[in-house]
Amino acid sequence: DIGSWKKFANSLKLRLFLRMSGKDATFANTEMSKVVNTPATYPIYTGNSDHAASIYLGSAPNNNPINENRKTRDDHRVSNTLIDYLYNPFISPDYRVTVFANLSEGTGDWVGLPNGMLSSDAAAYNGNGLANTSKIGDYFSEASAPGMLMSYAELQFILAEAAFKGYISGDAASYYQAGITASWEQIPLDHPAPADPNMTLWEWALQPWAATFETWGWNPASDTSIYEYAFLDFQAWGGTWELNPGTEMEQIATQKWVAMFDQGIQAWFEWRRTGYPVLTPAVAGANGGLIPVRSYYPSDEYSRNPTNVANAVAEQGTDDLNTRVWWDVN
Numbered sequence: 001d002i003g004s005w006k007k008f009a010n011s012l013k014l015r016l017f018l019r020m021s022g023k024d025a026t027f028a029n030t031e032m033s034k035v036v037n038t039p040a041t042y043p044i045y046t047g048n049s050d051h052a053a054s055i056y057l058g059s060a061p062n063n064n065p066i067n068e069n070r071k072t073r074d075d076h077r078v079s080n081t082l083i084d085y086l087y088n089p090f091i092s093p094d095y096r097v098t099v100f101a102n103l104s105e106g107t108g109d110w111v112g113l114p115n116g117m118l119s120s121d122a123a124a125y126n127g128n129g130l131a132n133t134s135k136i137g138d139y140f141s142e143a144s145a146p147g148m149l150m151s152y153a154e155l156q157f158i159l160a161e162a163a164f165k166g167y168i169s170g171d172a173a174s175y176y177q178a179g180i181t182a183s184w185e186q187i188p189l190d191h192p193a194p195a196d197p198n199m200t201l202w203e204w205a206l207q208p209w210a211a212t213f214e215t216w217g218w219n220p221a222s223d224t225s226i227y228e229y230a231f232l233d234f235q236a237w238g239g240t241w242e243l244n245p246g247t248e249m250e251q252i253a254t255q256k257w258v259a260m261f262d263q264g265i266q267a268w269f270e271w272r273r274t275g276y277p278v279l280t281p282a283v284a285g286a287n288g289g290l291i292p293v294r295s296y297y298p299s300d301e302y303s304r305n306p307t308n309v310a311n312a313v314a315e316q317g318t319d320d321l322n323t324r325v326w327w328d329v330n
Contacts, residue, residue, distance in 0.1 A: 003043065008052045010035055010042045011155045018158050019273060021167065022329040029167045036159070036168045045152045048185055054147035063143035070141050075119070077133040080112025081279060086258070092237035095230040098205035099137045099187050100261050106131030108208075116282020138194040139187060139201055140262055148262050153182035157256035164248050173243040176252055180241065183259035184231055202227040250276045272328050292321035293328060 014035055021028035035042040045051060056064040069076075078101040086097035087110045097110050104111045106128055113125060113133045126132040139145060156179030164172035193204030206226045214220070218229045235241045243251055253276035260267035271279065272293050281291050297319055301309050309319075317323040 004050065004052075007043050007045050007050050008150065011044045011050075012150055013042075014044065014155065014158050014162070015150065018162060018167075019269070020327045021165070022273065023327050025165075025167070028162075032162050032167045033169075036162075036170070045155045048152045048182055051151045051186075052149040053151075054149065056144050056147060058143045064141070064145040064147060066136070066141050067143045067145065074135075075122075075130065076136065077113040077122075077129070078136055079115050081115065081277070082258070082261070083110050083112035083134065085254070085277065091239060092233050094234055094238050094240065094258075095206060095209065096184060096258070096261075098208070099139055099201060101134035101137055103208065104132050104134045110134050114283050115280070116285050118284045121284070137205070139191065142194055145262075151182070151186060151259065151263075153179050153186060153259040154256065154263075154266075155179075156182055157252055157259065160243075160252045161249070161256075164252065172248065172252070176243045176255065177241065179252075179259060180255055183255075186259075189227060200227075202230075206230055249274065253277070272324075273330065275330055287321055290322055294321060294323060294325050296321070 014032055017028045017031045017035075035044065056062060056067075060068060083097060083101055086094040086100070101110050101112070103109060107126075111126060111133045113122060113129060117125065122129045135141075156175050159168065159170065160172045160175035160179060162168045163170040163175055187201060189200060189202060191201040193199045193201045196204050203226060209230065210218075210220070210226060213226065213229055213233070216233070218224065218226070220226070224232075240251060240255065253270065253274040256270060257267050257277055260270070271277070279291060281287075281289050285291075297309055297312075313319050316326060
């Protein structure tokens with residue numbers, strides 16, 4: 001579908017223009033405005049149905065790599081950075097935590113694991129690291145789970161930041177809320193739950209909240225689904241729905257990071273560019289207490305392309321994990 005490819009290409013342009021905006025804001029302003037203001041020439045995503053993803057099949061060797069990985073190991077858990085941000089039992093949480101992470105088998109709650117622990121420390125964490133922390137949500141470890149390349153949610157957060165910084169016209173808050181909504185709706189409402197195909201994924205994931213919702217006034221027999229109630233409750237009480245003066249960039253960048261749950265590399269790129277969310281270095285990291293901001297050039301680049309590697313190192317700085325790439329100016 002050539003129309004879909006055009007939407008992907010132009011949406012991808014906006015990602016790249018924003019990523020280099022710290023280096024050349026004038027160029028970003030000109031190019032982003034050109035795309036946004038002439039949709040007939042430069043169509044972009046208009047909904048979740050437009051996003052670009054690798055569609056994996058249900059069996060090896062064409063299954064999702066996370067699914068293949070989980071066939072032989074069971075020692076990966078969701079980061080406590082994400083779970084602690086989404087799930088605060090003392091206020092109304094962001095219920096995406098219920099699909100991003102499974103309830104831990106030992107505690108029956110959503111519990112994250114600190115990043116970068118030694119395996120022995122991770123195994124002992126919270127009494128029993130494997131039993132008492134949350135696995136990645138079943139949706140993301142299915143054999144046919146999509147491999148997201150660029151989502152509609154990401155595009156909306158790109159537009160939110162661009163509008164906030166004046167690169168494009170439009171209301172940053174509206175784009176921001178559209179990005180959050182798209183992230184919620186990126187998990188299909190009619191997707192069957194892997195653990196119970198008789199229920200949708202959202203119905204199954206939100207079951208632990210059903211009794212609480214009823215005490216808050218939700219009527220299961222009404223026309224409001226548990227998903228709709230959860231989303232409305234998040235909007236009213238979650239604390240992140242409104243774009244608040246003075247914290248706009250932190251909110252936009254952090255919610256974009258959440259929406260990129262299944263795009264780890266892109267989330268890392270955006271953290272490097274914006275500095276949000278505030279992250280904690282790996283507990284047992286081997287980089288002097290710093291989070292890496294680039295990768296090394298591969299060894300075969302040195303052997304096959306030594307002149308240009310030397311030129312790049314001379315211009316950008318030492319080839320190590322702490323030398324920023326050219327667009328990372330903040």
